[in-house]
Amino acid sequence: MNDTTFNRARDLPTAHLLGAGTAMCAGCGGLGAVREVYDVLGEDTVFVNAAGCMTMLSVYPFTPFRGSWLYTAMASAPAGAQGVRDALDIRLAKGEISKDEDLQVVVLTGDGSAYGMGLSATSAAIDRGLDFIYLCYDNEGYGNTGQQTSAGSPHGARTATDPASSAVAGYKKDLFSIWAANKPTYVATVVASEPLDLARKIEEARALEGPRMIIALAPCPTGWGFEPSQSAEIGRLAVKTGIWPLKKWQNGKLVHTRVPHPRLPVEDYLKTQRRFAHLFEPRRDEVQLAEIQASVDDYWREIEEAKSSSRGD
Amino acid sequence: MYRIRFHGRGGQGMKTASRILGTALFRGGFQVQDAPRYGAERRGAPMFAFVRAAREPILERGIITNPDLVLVADDSLVGIPAAGVMAGLRTDTVLAIASDTDADTWRHRLHINNPVVILPGIDTDDDDTHIPDTSAQCAGAAAALIGKVSRVVLTEAVTEETSGFGALALEANLETALAAFDAIGLQTGSVVEGAAYDVASSVRPDWVDLSAEASAVAAPNIYAALTSVQVRTGLWRTLRPLLERDKCKRCHWVCGSYCPDGVIAVDDAGYPEIDYEHCKGCMICVAQCPAHALVAVAEEEYRTAKGDGA
Numbered sequence: 054m055n056d057t058t059f060n061r062a063r064d065l066p067t068a069h070l071l072g073a074g075t076a077m078c079a080g081c082g083g084l085g086a087v088r089e090v091y092d093v094l095g096e097d098t099v100f101v102n103a104a105g106c107m108t109m110l111s112v113y114p115f116t117p118f119r120g121s122w123l124y125t126a127m128a129s130a131p132a133g134a135q136g137v138r139d140a141l142d143i144r145l146a147k148g149e150i151s152k153d154e155d156l157q158v159v160v161l162t163g164d165g166s167a168y169g170m171g172l173s174a175t176s177a178a179i180d181r182g183l184d185f186i187y188l189c190y191d192n193e194g195y196g197n198t199g200q201q202t203s204a205g206s207p208h209g210a211r212t213a214t215d216p217a218s219s220a221v222a223g224y225k226k227d228l229f230s231i232w233a234a235n236k237p238t239y240v241a242t243v244v245a246s247e248p249l250d251l252a253r254k255i256e257e258a259r260a261l262e263g264p265r266m267i268i269a270l271a272p273c274p275t276g277w278g279f280e281p282s283q284s285a286e287i288g289r290l291a292v293k294t295g296i297w298p299l300k301k302w303q304n305g306k307l308v309h310t311r312v313p314h315p316r317l318p319v320e321d322y323l324k325t326q327r328r329f330a331h332l333f334e335p336r337r338d339e340v341q342l343a344e345i346q347a348s349v350d351d352y353w354r355e356i357e358e359a360k361s362s363s364r365g366d
Numbered sequence: 367m368y369r370i371r372f373h374g375r376g377g378q379g380m381k382t383a384s385r386i387l388g389t390a391l392f393r394g395g396f397q398v399q400d401a402p403r404y405g406a407e408r409r410g411a412p413m414f415a416f417v418r419a420a421r422e423p424i425l426e427r428g429i430i431t432n433p434d435l436v437l438v439a440d441d442s443l444v445g446i447p448a449a450g451v452m453a454g455l456r457t458d459t460v461l462a463i464a465s466d467t468d469a470d471t472w473r474h475r476l477h478i479n480n481p482v483v484i485l486p487g488i489d490t491d492d493d494d495t496h497i498p499d500t501s502a503q504c505a506g507a508a509a510a511l512i513g514k515v516s517r518v519v520l521t522e523a524v525t526e527e528t529s530g531f532g533a534l535a536l537e538a539n540l541e542t543a544l545a546a547f548d549a550i551g552l553q554t555g556s557v558v559e560g561a562a563y564d565v566a567s568s569v570r571p572d573w574v575d576l577s578a579e580a581s582a583v584a585a586p587n588i589y590a591a592l593t594s595v596q597v598r599t600g601l602w603r604t605l606r607p608l609l610e611r612d613k614c615k616r617c618h619w620v621c622g623s624y625c626p627d628g629v630i631a632v633d634d635a636g637y638p639e640i641d642y643e644h645c646k647g648c649m650i651c652v653a654q655c656p657a658h659a660l661v662a663v664a665e666e667e668y669r670t671a672k673g674d675g676a
């Protein structure tokens with residue numbers, strides 16, 4: 054962490070590895086995260102991509118990648134990564150490829166896969182200590198099929214399957230904690246609109262071995278209902294309101310890499326997106342707004358308390 | 367059978383327009399198909415949606431190649447061949463365009479004598495960074511041009527299709543749909559219903575007999591890197607980010623890092639260089655530039671001023 058190449062914003066990569074001309078929506082926060090991650094990981098990367106928006110990256114005969122990319126079923130990306138890793142290891146052992154021809158295996162999935170369908174395969178991959186990076190771009194719904202509710206959808210949002218009248222009744226699954234409880238090598242949250250924080254975490258993950266798990270909040274103009282130009286601002290508001298804590302977990306230790314201070318009210322974030330419009334129109338839903346604010350406040354209070362008790366005061 | 371195509375950009379509400387019209391015709395006693403057609407592209411990219419409606423069961427499938435009515439929510443699409451706005455137009459197909467340009471000019475430009483209807487009240491304001499949702503307007507106009515559903519039925523259809531977006535949105539949609547319906551005026555019912563598909567004279571398409579190829583040939587493996595650059599996503603753009611060099615602080619890591627598509631490079635002097643072949647026009651760079659050195663210019667105005675189609 055101390056010897057990062059990314060000390061200041063101007064150290065961020067200026068030449069980009071991911072090719073242009075992809076099919077992602079204008080202003081896609083998920084694409085932004087994938088591009089930034091690829092820039093730090095470098096060319097020697099093979100992507101194993103479960104069905105979702107990002108599988109539209111490589112549509113025959115077009116690919117924005119410089120190396121291999123493999124398409125898997127929604128639940129199976131970590132299993133696909135195991136196969137790729139095994140093949141690389143066998144070829145290394147046989148001397149068919151040299152150590153510097155080895156590749157970093159990266160699973161790329163949406164939240165539908167990561168929080169739901171693919172969670173079992175992921176857990177098994179962590180159990181086996183698979184040497185891979187998992188990048189979940191979390192657009193908080195099944196984006197590719199029209200933003201149906203997933204286990205990553207936030208409480209109170211309107212989705213294609215939860216109309217404004219009822220909205221998502223459940224709560225966003227705490228995938229970070231679930232993954233951390235499984236004791237992989239590294240777990241971190243990122244967002245494209247904090248490129249320096251993202252670059253440092255990916256740099257750290259790249260240097261490690263074993264399962265390295267990344268969740269990138271992915272502001273989604275199409276699914277969340279906002280103008281593409283607002284994508285970066287909304288990502289930043291997610292951090293400033295405390296809704297998307299930037300943190301990392303390693304060797305049992307949890308560190309928040311950005312503690313918003315002062316924390317902006319959650320409605321500064323919510324009111325930027327049409328999926329939350331029913332909380333403000335035709336009249337303010339004070340009960341829901343207070344509930345969402347309270348859940349964020351509770352999160353940060355617990356973090357503060359844990360910090361002071363570990364300090365012994 | 368009525369065959370209607372709605373052309374727009376992803377985000378302009380063409381899918382919803384087709385659903386509203388489809389539901390209205392269904393409630394009006396028709397059998398209906400409605401479906402959106404996307405390429406692999408998304409928001410901002412040309413797309414279309416279509417509706418078939420008939421009194422008897424519809425046996426046709428797939429996209430509409432012989433429309434009776436073509437609605438265009440974004441007139442910049444007419445000049446993009448890949449958008450397929452003009453595909454399969456008969457001489458009596460009604461072409462309805464949301465545009466500031468008049469019908470005669472469009473007929474002259476396109477070398478056609480078709481009935482051209484300029485859609486009034488469609489928000490074509492492209493000065494801001496907004497892709498307007500024109501679904502209610504397009505559906506209302508289409509319903510009137512076909513002339514087979516009443517205001518009451520249109521109201522029911524708009525309610526059925528858009529009440530999930532909340533009470534305020536529904537109210538606004540109802541108002542715009544009915545205003546667009548009323549604005550068609552004398553041209554109400556001017557769409558000519560196309561003939562049913564003639565099965566007897568149909569020719570078997572040659573792709574039915576595509577033979578299976580060896581998997582080494584048929585498997586979609588891509589062996590070259592970065593082939594995506596051949597896709598010109600710059601065509602999606604309705605707004606163009608332009609650099610005002612004198613204001614630029616040469617902090618290219620700012621605009622360069624926020625561009626999700628990675629199409630901002632740096633020149634030797636430290637100024638950002640935008641790849642307009644691929645820039646999708648999301649305007650994130652414009653919103654994020656701390657020095658306001660990037661400005662949004664309507665693509666159409668830029669091209670007109672440049673006097674070219676590039």
Ligand SMILES: Cc1ncc(C[n+]2csc(CCOP(=O)(O)OP(=O)(O)O)c2C)c(N)n1
Binds near residue numbers: 107192198
């Ligand atoms: C087992 C299975 N069920 C359903 C689908 C259809 N499907 C394709 S993409 C997709 C959405 C995936 O959502 P998510 O993982 O969140 O990624 P996003 O689309 O948001 O990028 C679905 C449901 C599928 N491919 N496989």
Ligand code: SF4
Binds near residue numbers: 077080192271272408
């Ligand atoms: S739907 Fe959302 S996540 Fe999917 S490509 Fe569009 S903006 Fe990106």
Ligand code: SF4
Binds near residue numbers: 621
């Ligand atoms: S962010 Fe603005 S000022 Fe900085 S280099 Fe880009 S255009 Fe110039």
Ligand code: SF4
Binds near residue numbers: 644648651
């Ligand atoms: S508008 Fe700016 S940020 Fe968006 S694609 Fe174009 S160059 Fe990139």
